[in-house]
Amino acid sequence: MDDLYRDYILEHYKRPQNFGELDPHDLEAMEHNPLCGDELGVHIRVKDDRIEDIRFHGHGCAISQASASIASEELKGMSLAEVGELDADWMIELLGIPVSATRRKCALLNLKVVRGAVTGDHAWPA
Amino acid sequence: MTAASGGGAGVRADFPILARQFGGRPLIYLDSGATSQKPQAVIDAVAAHLGERNANVHRGVYPLAQEADAAFEGARERIATFTGADPRTTIFTKNVTEAINLVAYAWGRANVHEGDAVLVTQMEHHANLVPWQVLCRERGAELRYLEVDERGELSLDALDAELARGDVRLAAFAHVSNVLGTINPVAEMCARVRAAGAMSLVDGAQAVPQMGVDVEQVGADFYAWTGHKALGPTGIGVLHGRRELLEEMEPFLTGGDMISSVDFEGATWNELPWKFEAGTPPVAEAVGLAAAVDYLSALGMARVREHERSLTAYMLKEFARVPGLRVVGPPEAEHRGGLVSFTLQGIHPHDVAELCSREGVCIRAGHHCAQPLMRCLGVGATARASVGVYNDRADVDVLVSSLLAAREVFALDGPDEA
Numbered sequence: 001m002d003d004l005y006r007d008y009i010l011e012h013y014k015r016p017q018n019f020g021e022l023d024p025h026d027l028e029a030m031e032h033n034p035l036c037g038d039e040l041g042v043h044i045r046v047k048d049d050r051i052e053d054i055r056f057h058g059h060g061c062a063i064s065q066a067s068a069s070i071a072s073e074e075l076k077g078m079s080l081a082e083v084g085e086l087d088a089d090w091m092i093e094l095l096g097i098p099v100s101a102t103r104r105k106c107a108l109l110n111l112k113v114v115r116g117a118v119t120g121d122h123a124w125p126a
Numbered sequence: 127m128t129a130a131s132g133g134g135a136g137v138r139a140d141f142p143i144l145a146r147q148f149g150g151r152p153l154i155y156l157d158s159g160a161t162s163q164k165p166q167a168v169i170d171a172v173a174a175h176l177g178e179r180n181a182n183v184h185r186g187v188y189p190l191a192q193e194a195d196a197a198f199e200g201a202r203e204r205i206a207t208f209t210g211a212d213p214r215t216t217i218f219t220k221n222v223t224e225a226i227n228l229v230a231y232a233w234g235r236a237n238v239h240e241g242d243a244v245l246v247t248q249m250e251h252h253a254n255l256v257p258w259q260v261l262c263r264e265r266g267a268e269l270r271y272l273e274v275d276e277r278g279e280l281s282l283d284a285l286d287a288e289l290a291r292g293d294v295r296l297a298a299f300a301h302v303s304n305v306l307g308t309i310n311p312v313a314e315m316c317a318r319v320r321a322a323g324a325m326s327l328v329d330g331a332q333a334v335p336q337m338g339v340d341v342e343q344v345g346a347d348f349y350a351w352t353g354h355k356a357l358g359p360t361g362i363g364v365l366h367g368r369r370e371l372l373e374e375m376e377p378f379l380t381g382g383d384m385i386s387s388v389d390f391e392g393a394t395w396n397e398l399p400w401k402f403e404a405g406t407p408p409v410a411e412a413v414g415l416a417a418a419v420d421y422l423s424a425l426g427m428a429r430v431r432e433h434e435r436s437l438t439a440y441m442l443k444e445f446a447r448v449p450g451l452r453v454v455g456p457p458e459a460e461h462r463g464g465l466v467s468f469t470l471q472g473i474h475p476h477d478v479a480e481l482c483s484r485e486g487v488c489i490r491a492g493h494h495c496a497q498p499l500m501r502c503l504g505v506g507a508t509a510r511a512s513v514g515v516y517n518d519r520a521d522v523d524v525l526v527s528s529l530l531a532a533r534e535v536f537a538l539d540g541p542d543e544a
Contacts, residue, residue, distance in 0.1 A: 037493035061474035
């Protein structure tokens with residue numbers, strides 16, 4: 001079996017969870033991966049300082065789409081303060097595949113856009 | 127290339143990097159549109175220069191410096207001859223980007239005014255786009271785009287219509303598109319631009335390495351290309367300019383080497399081409415590029431072009447066997463340079479490139495520094511395979527089998543599955 005393109009990664013890529021629009025929403029952001037021009041946007045609905053619901057939209061590679069799909073399930077219910085503390089290791093560990101240096105940004109794009117929406121910090125997650 | 131085409135098995139053997147293996151598989155390098163690999167002759171020329179003739183150029187009186195001078199200016203002559211240009215109007219820059227910026231700053235800022243227009247095309251690399259965006263914004267000029275049709279080609283009628291508006295000061299376009307592969311009719315375009323009283327700039331980055339280019343025949347006011355895509359080193363680009371224009375223009379970068387004399391109040395400029403070469407120039411790189419064009423000349427540029435056309439035709443034919451593969455750009459190899467951009471239904475180009483790399487195949491994926499064109503094509507990214515003198519049909523065969531294998535990894539059975 002392929003190290004990178006494991007069944008669950010391809011499954012999330014082909015049938016991503018929590019993709020689409022969310023209206024109304026309280027927070028939103030849109031980010032680009034300068035490497036490939038991929039775009040990923042997020043809509044977030046907030047209740048009691050927690051992510052009540054979340055939807056991603058945009059297009060990207062298997063790694064970026066699967067990362068967003070996998071992260072979306074974890075992000076639901078998370079407090080905004082917790083989201084602000086999430087780092088790159090959290091995402092890479094969650095993804096569970098060896099991500100090369102060149103594909104790292106693919107995996108981290110969703111966290112970048114979510115952090116951007118929640119905290120206004122648009123830097124790449126460290 | 128084959129022996130009959132002027133190179134023989136020797137061509138591949140001339141490129142030491144092609145002996146490398148990745149994961150136990152031979153390197154199949156199909157990314158020459160990004161940068162070419164280097165023949166041993168170029169590597170040796172750079173090493174010999176640094177090992178035997180290195181000194182700074184232009185002012186040394188000792189014999190070693192004179193050897194360095196002769197090597198550098200001799201390289202300029204060989205490089206200019208390769209493209210049918212005059213060495214005095216052949217300026218060394220860092221790359222095409224710097225060459226175009228040189229024109230945008232030194233010519234553009236003096237000649238493009240409010241109400242004027244600069245014309246580019248929708249197929250330009252960012253290098254031939256962003257400098258004009260910045261210039262137009264700064265000068266209050268309008269930047270207009272020639273459209274790319276569904277075949278990936280430009281329309282001469284549309285060019286005429288733009289020129290007829292009377293406000294175009296400069297038209298800038300690629301000789302060969304780095305995404306579509308389209309070979310544009312640049313000589314005809316330059317003639318029409320000149321007839322309209324405007325200036326022309328041609329980005330020859332993808333053209334000079336793979337077809338015989340004579341800048342006199344092209345007739346552009348400015349023609350830019352780069353060394354590293356033409357078997358030469360990185361760090362050296364070339365700008366050919368029309369002499370009268372270069373004479374009139376103020377310098378781009380200022381400092382050492384580009385002056386005639388300096389006092390505390392000011393300076394006067396050196397003569398061409400050195401007026402546009404501030405600071406110590408890329409000496410070893412020029413020597414390496416001269417060795418590269420000598421290598422290409424020995425192969426014969428007509429043969430190089432035929433090799434790349436034939437290989438591209440083969441690639442287009444073989445790609446038709448891959449379900450879900452969509453080629454962008456002109457369908458016939460005759461109208462293309464040696465590259466093919468494509469998408470594979472159901473697999474993002476980055477994943478296509480990643481999976482090809484498992485088989486040792488190097489292709490590029492992304493927007494190819496042409497994001498506006500990507501939007502026109504309705505895709506976020508494409509994969510691109512580009513060939514060089516060292517590639518053969520067996521390389522294309524490995525690419526095609528890698529693409530078929532990629533479909534298997536993604537468990538795609540039919541052509542339409544997303």
